[in-house]
Amino acid sequence: MASHDFLPGAQRSAQLSVSDQPAWIVKDEISGGWVLQIGDIEQSHVDLEDPTHLVHEYLRRMANVLDTAWPRRRPIRIAHLGAGALTLARYVQATRPGSAQVVVEIERELPTLVTTALPMPEGTDLEIVIGDAREELSAMEGRRFDAIVLDVFSGEESPGHLATKGFYLEALAHLEADGLLLVNVGDDAGQRFLATQVRELEDAAAEAGLSGVWTLTLASLLTTPADGNMVLVAGGALSSPEVGEWREAWMKAGPHPGAVLDPTETAEAFGR
Template identity: 80%
Template sequence: MSSTDLPPASRRSAQLSVSDQPAWIVKDEVDGGWVLQIGGVEQSHVDLADPTHIVHEYLRRMANVLDAAWPTRRPLRIAHLGAGALTLARYVQVTRPASQQVVIEIERELPTLVTSALPMPAGTELEIVIGDAREQLAAMGARRFEAIVVDVFSGESSPAHLATQDFYREALGQLEADGMLLVNVGDDAGQRFLARQVRELEDAAAEECLSGVWTLTHASLLTRPADGNMVLLAGGALSSPDIDEWRRAWMQAGPHPAAVLDPAETLEAFREIGGGRPR
C-alpha cells in the first residue's frame, strides 16, 4: 500500500474494548504519513514511505538512544510495553533487520487495526501479546531482552500498578546484564507524576545494584515546566565505558534544544521539579 493511499474505511477505525475509546487511522496533512488517534487525541505517527522519519520528539530520542548504545545494524531483542502505531518497532526493523521484537498491548483491537491499515516493513519479526503489561512481562519468565521500552504513562491517569518501584524492578529483571529500560513519561506542567516516576525508577535501580536514572528531554522543560514528555533510562548498559560518548551522541542527535542528564543531574533537577524527593 502506498503511503499516500487512504486505507479502506473498514480498516481505518476500531472501538477499543478496555478504554471504550474509538481509534482512528487518519492522514497527516502537515507532516505526511498517518496518525493514530485514540479518543480524538493523536497518539502515534507513522511514515510508511520512510519508517526512520519519526515525528514525535520522545520517540526520536528513544531511537537515538538505541542507535548510540548498540552497534549499527546489530539486531536487538526488544520488548515494547504499549503498542501505539508501532512506530519504534518499525524503526528498529528498518535500522536493525532481523531484530526479535515483542509488543504487549492491553487493547486487543489496536494491533489488528494498526497492522492491517499500516503494514509493517517486510521481514519484521514481531510477536504481539494481548494483556496487562506487567502481568504479561512477568509471564515471560526467564526470557531476557536487550531493551525494554515502556510507553504507557500519561500523568495521573497512568495505570497505578505500573507506576511503582516494584514494577520497575520486575522490568529491570527481564533485561540482559547489559540491557536498558527506556521509559516515556508524559505529564502536565506540574510534573509531579514525572518526579515520582524518577524517584520510583531510581529506587528500583538502586535495589538492583545499578547506576541511577538518566533523563533525555527538551531543555526548556527543565527551566519552564510545561506539558511534555521525558525519556528515563536505567539498566546495566548505562555502566558502559562508552557512556560519555553516548551522551555526546544523544545531545548532538537532538531533537533540539536537547538536555541529557546523568543520574546526579537527574536527582538535582527533580528536587526542584514536581515536589522534589520527599524521602
C-alpha cells in the same frame, strides 16, 4: 498501489474495549504519513515510506539511545510495553533488520487496526501479546531482552500498578546485563507524576545494583512549567565506559534544544 496508500478494504477505525475510546487512522496533511488518534489525542505518527522519520520528539530521543547502545544494524531483542501505531517497532526493523520484537498491548482491537491499515515493514519479526503489561511481562519468565520500552504513562491518570518501584524491578530483571529500560513519561505542567517516577525508578535501579537514571528531554521542560514528555533510561548498558560518548551523540542528535541529564543531574533536577 503506492506504499503510502491503505490496503484495499483496510479497517480505518475501531472502538477500544478497555478504554471505551474510538481509535482512527487518519492522513497527516502537515507532516505526511499517518496518525493514530485515540479519542481526542494524536497518539502516534507513522511514515510508511520512511519508518526512520519520527515526528514525536520523545520517540526520536528513544531511537537515539537505541542507535548508540549496540553496534550499528546489529539485531536486538526488544519488548514494547504499549503498542500505539508500532512506530518504534518499525524504526527498529528499519535500522536493525532481523530484530526479535515483542509488543504487549491491553487494547485487543488496536494492533489489528494498526497492522491492517498500516502494514509493518517487510521481514519484521513481531510477536503481539494482548494483555496487561505487568502481567504479561511476568508470564515471560526466563526471557531476557536487550531493551524494554515502556510507553503507557499519561500523567496521574497512568496505570498505578505500573508506576512503582516493584514493577520497575520486575522489568529490569528481564534485561540482559548490558540492557536498557526506556520509559516515556508524559505529564502536565506540574510534573508531579514525573518526579515520582524518577524516584521509583532510581530506587529500583539502586536495589538492582545499577547506576542511576538518565533523563532525555526538551530543555525548556526543565525550567518552564509545561505539558510534555521526558524519557527516563536505566540499565546495565549505562555502566559502559562509552556512556560519555553516547551522551554527546544524544545531545547532537536532538531534537533541539534538548537536555541530557546523567544520574546526578537527574537526582538534582527532581529533588533527590
